[in-house]
Amino acid sequence: MGRRSTLYKIILLVSPVGVLLSLFISVRSGSTTISTAEIMNVLFSYDPDNIQHNVIVTSRIPRAIGAMAIGALLAMSGALMQGMTRNYLASPSIMGVSDGAGFAITLSVIFFQGLSSLQLMTLSLIGSAAGAGIVFGVSSLVRNGLSPVKLAIIGTIIGTFLSSVSAALASYYQVSQTMSFWYNARLHQIDSGLLYFTLPFAVIGMLLALSLSRSISILSLGEETSAGLGQRKGIVKSLTMLSVIVMTGISVALVGKIGFVGLIIPHITRFLIGVDYRRVIPCAGILGGIFLTLCDSMSLYMNYPFETPIGVVTSLIGVPFFLYLIKKRGVIRQYEKG
DSSP states (O other): OHHHHHHHHHHHHHHHHHHHHHHHHHHHOSSSOOOHHHHHHHHHSOOTTOHHHHHIIIIIHHHHHHHHHHHHHHHHHHHHHHHHHTOTTOOTTTTTHHHHHHHHHHHHHHHSTTOOHHHHHHHHHHHHHHHHHHHHHHHHHSTTTTSHHHHHHHHHHHHHHHHHHHHHHHHHTTOHHHHHHHHHTOGGGOOHHHHHHHHHHHHHHHHHHHHTHHHHHHHTTOHHHHHHTTOOHHHHHHHHHHHHHHHHHHHHHHHOOOOSHHHHHHHHHHHHHOSOHHHHHHHHHHHHHHHHHHHHHHHTTTBTTBOOOHHHHHHHHHHHHHHHHHHTHHHHHHHHHO
16 A cells, blocks of 8 residues: 555656656657757747747647647546446446547537537537436346446447447548548647637536545445445436546547547556545546557657557557456456455
């Protein structure tokens, strides 16, 4: 326990350096070489007539900030879902939340073109809520459907169905090229206006997640234990899903569906610092932001000079990790009890 407490303090102490270093690497990464001196000049003496300065301000910085924010949002969402359901295979990409938001975005592109940023984000949030509602609704109708394995299977099936319908509609209405942004989650196409518009809402979702951390720790102990401690489970679960929907909906509205961040980062976090969600949720946000920002930088060089979709990079890391979780569940239970 002392080791994990020490690691928690170390993560908090070095996190500012890790975040800044990741952002710096992201801003420097790309087909155009940008020196450290140019980055410093942008920060202290921005010249709107300088082409490199414009590239940094209009493209590189929004992309870096977007990757950092989205990684944090998805990792915190995954931690909340895993703690609430006591299902360590839960994540926004598996529980239908991301696919529901993607389905709503597809419908908006087909039938409601020219939506404002607020309307687009609102539809994404509604889609996230609908996707999660369908998964948990179907699971509640199946015998032992809310068990970890069955919930993950049902979530994957529903998510695949929503994703397939979205792709079919996009193809039928000939908007596949437009929707490829959300399918491939290309961060270089991030809308800086929408990004800065949604950041305050993202902060609200994060603050709500942090405020629920103690309640999630109690809920993760089991239904009977939390009830015995006087916890209002219905309110806690409702607020938890609200936080997950807000954070995931914003992520999908910004860059589309990105898988595995919400699955693997909470596991890594718990392995490092234990199962107290008062520590897990903020640390998952830090590690998730750094992880996705570095993955985005890797995507620029895996098939240079062409850019690899960020989802491919996270899948290359996430799929083996997912298989490891399935095979080594006993190992996971052992360190979670510690």
